[in-house]
Amino acid sequence: MRNRLLPVRVLLFLLLLLLVLWPAPAGAHVVAPGADLRIAQTIAGAELTMTVRGVSRTPAPAVVEIEAFHPVPDLRVELTLRSSENGRASRAAVRLAAGRAGPYRVSMQVFRAGPHELEVRTPAERSVLPVRVLVPATSPWELVIHGGFYVAGILVVGGLLTGGTSRRGPALAVRAGALAGVVALTVAVVSPQLPEPVPDGAAPVADPSGSGAGRPYASGTGRPYVMAAFSTQPARPAAGAEFTLVADLVDGSTGRPVDDLTLHHEALAHLVVTSADGAYFRHLHPVRLGPGRLAVRLRADRPGRYLAHAELERTDSGGQLITGTFDVTGTATAGPQEAGTGPAPVLAPARPVAGRPTTMRLRTAGSLQPWLGMPGHLIVRDRDGGFLGHVHATPTRTPELTFTFSFPAPGTYFAWIQYARNSTIETVPFTVTVGTESDT
Ligand SMILES: [Cu+2]
Incomplete structure (x- = not known):
C-alpha cells in the first residue's frame, strides 16, 4: 500500500515545489500593459x-x-x-x-x-x-497552467482523501489529477517560448506581407527620418519678450506631418535650446499643438543666434536628433546666465582626449529625485552646434553623479549636468577642452 502511494506523493510534492518556486515570466514588452x-x-x-x-x-x-x-x-x-x-x-x-x-x-x-x-x-x-x-490580457497558456495545477490539486488531494490508494474511483481521480499536473507543468516549461498575449488596446500591426497576423508588436524596418523646420512666433523675437518656438515635423518620404512619436525618456521630444556662445541653456518638453507640430514658449535675455536640438523617436524606429536655428533681436535685458555657484564636476582624465572615455563626477547635496527616469543628465555641445551629445548618470545610491562620455573630436565643448532635487531642476554648466592623444 505504502509503496503504491509513494510515486503519487513524490509527484504531488514536486508539483507543489514547482508552483512555489516557478519564476514570474520575464516581461520583454515594448509596451507594458497596466504600467504607469x-x-x-x-x-x-x-x-x-x-x-x-x-x-x-x-x-x-x-x-x-x-x-x-x-x-x-x-x-x-x-x-x-x-x-x-x-x-x-x-x-x-x-x-x-x-x-x-x-x-x-x-x-x-x-x-x-x-x-x-x-x-x-x-x-x-x-x-x-x-x-x-493597455490592459493586460491573460494568456491562454497561463489559463492552462493555472487551471491544470488547480484541477491536479483537487483531484489528487480529493482522491487521496477519499481512499485513492484502495478504491478504484478515487484512484482514477488521483491518476487524472497527476496527468493534469503533468500537462500544466509541461506548458509551464515551454510557455516562455510561446507567443505573448496581445494586450487589450494594443496598436494593430501593419504587416505588408499579410502573414504576421496576431503578432503583437511590429518588428520595424523603421520609418523614414523626420524632417524638421523650426520657426518662431513672432518671426523676429525680441530679447526679453516671450515668443513661441515651433517645430514642424514632416515624414521624409511622404511629406506628411509626423504624428507617431513615441514617448522616450518620458517625453515626446526633448528640446535643448542654447545660445551660440553657450551662455543660455534650456532643456524643455514641448507641447503638441496638433499632428506633427510641437511648440514651447521661451524668453531669451540677449540678442543673437540660438540653436535648437530636439531628440525624438518615431514608433518602430530609432531615436533621432533634429536641429535648427533662430535669431533674437533687440538689446540685452540681462547679462549672460549666471554660472552655477555649486561645485564643478571633477574630470578624469583632467584633460580629456578625443575618442577616449572621460569620467565626470559631480558631488550633489544628496536626496536626488529621478527626473525623466534618470538620476542625472549630461548634455554636451560643441562650439558651432554641429554636435550634441546626451548621456545619463550611472545609477548609484550615493549623492555623487557619475557620467562617462567620449568627446568625438578635439576642441572646446559646452556641457551641462542636470538633476532634480527638492523638486528643483539643477543645471550645472561648465566647459571642457578636449585634446588629442599627442597632447598628453
Ligand atoms: Cu528632456
Missing part, C-alpha cells in the same frame, strides 16, 4: 511631470498625478482623457499653487483600452498628447 505612463511637459512656464497610473481592467478609475518643478506658478490645469475610437472622455481639473511642487492628484475614468488623447489645457496653452491605454 509618465509624460514631461513644459507648459505655461511650468515644467510638469504627469503620471497616468496603469489600469488592469476597463472601465476603471485612473489616477493622474502631476508633479511640478520650481518655480511653480499659480496655474489651473484641465485634463481630458478622450478615447480616439469613440470620443468618450473623462475630465478633471487641478489648481497648482505657486511654490507648491505637489504631487497633485486627480481622479479620472478610463472607459476602454486603446488609443486616447490626453489633453492638457492651461489658460494660455494647450497640449494634446497621444497615449495608449
Whole structure:
C-alpha cells in the first residue's frame, strides 16, 4: 500500500515545489500593459511631470498625478482623457499653487483600452498628447497552467482523501489529477517560448506581407527620418519678450506631418535650446499643438543666434536628433546666465582626449529625485552646434553623479549636468577642452 502511494506523493510534492518556486515570466514588452505612463511637459512656464497610473481592467478609475518643478506658478490645469475610437472622455481639473511642487492628484475614468488623447489645457496653452491605454490580457497558456495545477490539486488531494490508494474511483481521480499536473507543468516549461498575449488596446500591426497576423508588436524596418523646420512666433523675437518656438515635423518620404512619436525618456521630444556662445541653456518638453507640430514658449535675455536640438523617436524606429536655428533681436535685458555657484564636476582624465572615455563626477547635496527616469543628465555641445551629445548618470545610491562620455573630436565643448532635487531642476554648466592623444 505504502509503496503504491509513494510515486503519487513524490509527484504531488514536486508539483507543489514547482508552483512555489516557478519564476514570474520575464516581461520583454515594448509596451507594458497596466504600467504607469509618465509624460514631461513644459507648459505655461511650468515644467510638469504627469503620471497616468496603469489600469488592469476597463472601465476603471485612473489616477493622474502631476508633479511640478520650481518655480511653480499659480496655474489651473484641465485634463481630458478622450478615447480616439469613440470620443468618450473623462475630465478633471487641478489648481497648482505657486511654490507648491505637489504631487497633485486627480481622479479620472478610463472607459476602454486603446488609443486616447490626453489633453492638457492651461489658460494660455494647450497640449494634446497621444497615449495608449493597455490592459493586460491573460494568456491562454497561463489559463492552462493555472487551471491544470488547480484541477491536479483537487483531484489528487480529493482522491487521496477519499481512499485513492484502495478504491478504484478515487484512484482514477488521483491518476487524472497527476496527468493534469503533468500537462500544466509541461506548458509551464515551454510557455516562455510561446507567443505573448496581445494586450487589450494594443496598436494593430501593419504587416505588408499579410502573414504576421496576431503578432503583437511590429518588428520595424523603421520609418523614414523626420524632417524638421523650426520657426518662431513672432518671426523676429525680441530679447526679453516671450515668443513661441515651433517645430514642424514632416515624414521624409511622404511629406506628411509626423504624428507617431513615441514617448522616450518620458517625453515626446526633448528640446535643448542654447545660445551660440553657450551662455543660455534650456532643456524643455514641448507641447503638441496638433499632428506633427510641437511648440514651447521661451524668453531669451540677449540678442543673437540660438540653436535648437530636439531628440525624438518615431514608433518602430530609432531615436533621432533634429536641429535648427533662430535669431533674437533687440538689446540685452540681462547679462549672460549666471554660472552655477555649486561645485564643478571633477574630470578624469583632467584633460580629456578625443575618442577616449572621460569620467565626470559631480558631488550633489544628496536626496536626488529621478527626473525623466534618470538620476542625472549630461548634455554636451560643441562650439558651432554641429554636435550634441546626451548621456545619463550611472545609477548609484550615493549623492555623487557619475557620467562617462567620449568627446568625438578635439576642441572646446559646452556641457551641462542636470538633476532634480527638492523638486528643483539643477543645471550645472561648465566647459571642457578636449585634446588629442599627442597632447598628453
Ligand atoms: Cu528632456
